[in-house]
Amino acid sequence: MRAVFLCLLWAASALAGGAELLRPEEAFKASARALDGQTIEVRFEIAGGYYLYRDKFRFSVEPEGVRLGPAVLPKGREKMDETFGKVEVFYREVAIRLPVEERNASGVLPLTLQATSQGCADAGVCYPPHKQAIRLELPDPSAAPAAVAPAGSDESGRIARLLADATLGWAALSFFGFGLLLSLTPCTFPMLPILSGIVVGAGRHGRPVSRLRACALSLAYVSGMAVVYAAAGVAAGLSGTMISGALQNAWVLGAFALVFVVLALSMFGLFELQLPSFLQSRASEGASRLRGGSLPGVAVMGGLSALIVGPCVAAPLAGALLYIGSTGDALLGGLALFCMALGMGVPLLAVGVSAGALLPKAGPWMVAVNRVFGVVLLASAVWIVAPLVPVAVQMLAWALLLIVPAIFLRALDPLPPQARGWQRFGKAIGVVLLLLGAAMLAGALAGARDPLRPLAAFGQAGAEARPLPFERVRSPAELDARIAAAGRPVMLDFYADWCVSCKEMERYTFTDPRVRAKLSGWLLLQADVTADAPDDRALLARFKLFGPPGIIFFDPAGREVAGVRVVGYQAADEFLSSLAATGL
Numbered sequence: 001m002r003a004v005f006l007c008l009l010w011a012a013s014a015l016a017g018g019a020e021l022l023r024p025e026e027a028f029k030a031s032a033r034a035l036d037g038q039t040i041e042v043r044f045e046i047a048g049g050y051y052l053y054r055d056k057f058r059f060s061v062e063p064e065g066v067r068l069g070p071a072v073l074p075k076g077r078e079k080m081d082e083t084f085g086k087v088e089v090f091y092r093e094v095a096i097r098l099p100v101e102e103r104n105a106s107g108v109l110p111l112t113l114q115a116t117s118q119g120c121a122d123a124g125v126c127y128p129p130h131k132q133a134i135r136l137e138l139p140d141p142s143a144a145p146a147a148v149a150p151a152g153s154d155e156s157g158r159i160a161r162l163l164a165d166a167t168l169g170w171a172a173l174s175f176f177g178f179g180l181l182l183s184l185t186p187c188t189f190p191m192l193p194i195l196s197g198i199v200v201g202a203g204r205h206g207r208p209v210s211r212l213r214a215c216a217l218s219l220a221y222v223s224g225m226a227v228v229y230a231a232a233g234v235a236a237g238l239s240g241t242m243i244s245g246a247l248q249n250a251w252v253l254g255a256f257a258l259v260f261v262v263l264a265l266s267m268f269g270l271f272e273l274q275l276p277s278f279l280q281s282r283a284s285e286g287a288s289r290l291r292g293g294s295l296p297g298v299a300v301m302g303g304l305s306a307l308i309v310g311p312c313v314a315a316p317l318a319g320a321l322l323y324i325g326s327t328g329d330a331l332l333g334g335l336a337l338f339c340m341a342l343g344m345g346v347p348l349l350a351v352g353v354s355a356g357a358l359l360p361k362a363g364p365w366m367v368a369v370n371r372v373f374g375v376v377l378l379a380s381a382v383w384i385v386a387p388l389v390p391v392a393v394q395m396l397a398w399a400l401l402l403i404v405p406a407i408f409l410r411a412l413d414p415l416p417p418q419a420r421g422w423q424r425f426g427k428a429i430g431v432v433l434l435l436l437g438a439a440m441l442a443g444a445l446a447g448a449r450d451p452l453r454p455l456a457a458f459g460q461a462g463a464e465a466r467p468l469p470f471e472r473v474r475s476p477a478e479l480d481a482r483i484a485a486a487g488r489p490v491m492l493d494f495y496a497d498w499c500v501s502c503k504e505m506e507r508y509t510f511t512d513p514r515v516r517a518k519l520s521g522w523l524l525l526q527a528d529v530t531a532d533a534p535d536d537r538a539l540l541a542r543f544k545l546f547g548p549p550g551i552i553f554f555d556p557a558g559r560e561v562a563g564v565r566v567v568g569y570q571a572a573d574e575f576l577s578s579l580a581a582t583g584l
Contacts, residue, residue: 021121022047024130030115032134035559040068040098040136042115046091049122051079054088056118056129057096061111065104066138072097074563074581081120089119095562100138109138168335175336179343215349217298222345224299230338257381264377375405395444395451402437406430452507468510468519470526475535476542479525483558486523489584490554494540496530499548501569512572518579553582 029045054076076088120126409430443454529536551566
């Protein structure tokens with residue numbers, strides 16, 4: 001997925017560029033900063049459709065008495081060049097570190113760095129070596145090291161520059177593609193049963209909803225999701241805080257879960273009980289609206305789902321928020337987020353329309369279908385409140401949701417000899433659900449704490465899945481103190497109980513033996529931002545992050561490793577590549 005992201009970045013940026021050749025200082029913009037009193041970082045921003053040769057960099061510094069060591073360059077991309085043969089080149093951006101081996105004075109030292117580079121355009125035109133003079137100040141060697149790499153050194157930064165370089169149309173198209181890719185991640189999975197339940201519940205008097213009505217409901221849901229997603233993203237970019245994070249509290253999650261319980265009970269037909277007339281009318285009206293009777297009501301449900309059910313942070317979202325925060329261009333950033341949300345909604349549209357088209361005709365089947373989606377919506381309610389309750393309670397709830405439908409599917413009752421195929425199929429499903437529910441119940445009572453591995457407590461498998469030994473940090477001051485005293489590589493992980501991708505990293509990536517071995521000599525720090533406290537927001541803002549998951553790497557000297565960050569979920573193999581890129 002990361003490779004596809006980068007390909008979309010390159011294509012959009014290349015097509016967004018003009019047809020005329022740029023001057024070398026425009027095609028290869030150089031900047032420099034002091035990481036500490038002994039290290040300079042030089043960064044070249046390379047325009048789309050241009051590249052720099054890895055072996056053509058030369059650096060010198062003034063005044064006399066200051067001597068630079070050999071430049072430390074990352075690995076480039078191999079290219080068969082018509083002039084120089086097989087060479088390594090850099091596209092888009094390169095960060096180079098220059099160690100200062102000698103300096104003629106302590107204290108703050110003004111410098112003029114002469115940076116020479118040579119590159120070409122993909123169109124076939126090559127430039128002669130180009131020298132650029134950059135002024136900077138080298139701090140006293142005893143000063144504290146810089147802790148934060150500049151925004152734009154990682155994948156989210158490259159996406160932010162895509163917005164800065166691309167035209168309006170290409171930005172919209174690129175982010176729609178990013179949304180399609182994100183639709184394959186767990187960010188949108190919780191919304192599938194919600195929309196399906198709304199479409200199924202929109203049927204009246206036992207009749208299934210029409211295909212046209214299902215399409216309208218799905219469009220309303222996705223449109224509401226996209227509008228709120230874009231508005232919340234613009235607000236987050238301008239304020240530096242994710243609104244969805246602030247909504248991940250017990251009251252909001254509990255209220256939203258209660259909505260799903262009410263919706264599920266309405267599908268079970270419980271609203272037909274003889275309640276007092278004024279309560280019955282209000283309950284029926286509310287259930288009707290939630291079940292799809294009102295397009296604006298469905299759009300509101302889509303917007304709430306975007307904020308509460310799926311607060312995922314991935315590289316495209318982080319890049320758009322970085323762009324909005326740094327430029328204040330809410331129009332382009334908001335359009336990009338809107339298009340990305342529409343891309344994420346494509347599978348939702350397909351599922352919603354299918355739910356309307358594939359439902360059986362009116363009859364007893366519709367009662368069974370309503371019951372099925374009622375159980376699915378109860379499962380959604382359990383999933384929403386999962387961060388608020390102990391794992392054992394979650395597992396007991398899942399066991400109940402599996403065992404009770406299994407009993408109604410006659411998992412424990414004999415079928416008559418003349419039973420039809422569908423009856424036998426339903427019983428088979430019931431037996432499977434009963435076995436899964438029994439395993440979940442047994443695991444919860446035996447002390448298992450992973451709903452996906454309920455029987456781990458009965459074997460040795462649980463020992464292999466021990467969590468990494470993270471140490472919690474609660475404020476920027478505490479983080480600085482821990483990094484300064486570490487004397488070894490440091491990994492800082494941003495985590496929240498409501499973050500689905502964080503749970504995936506814990507369960508699948510951090511339990512990989514290769515990852516554990518690679519991190520064995522590291523200091524592992526974790527910032528838990530579940531509560532969205534002021535210190536939590538300060539830690540996120542310091543690293544220009546808008547929410548978890550986010551992972552920052554520091555070298556033994558306490559400097560952030562430039563150009564290597566993890567934003568969003570990474571599988572074990574991809575995460576190992578990120579670790580290797582740190583050079584630690």
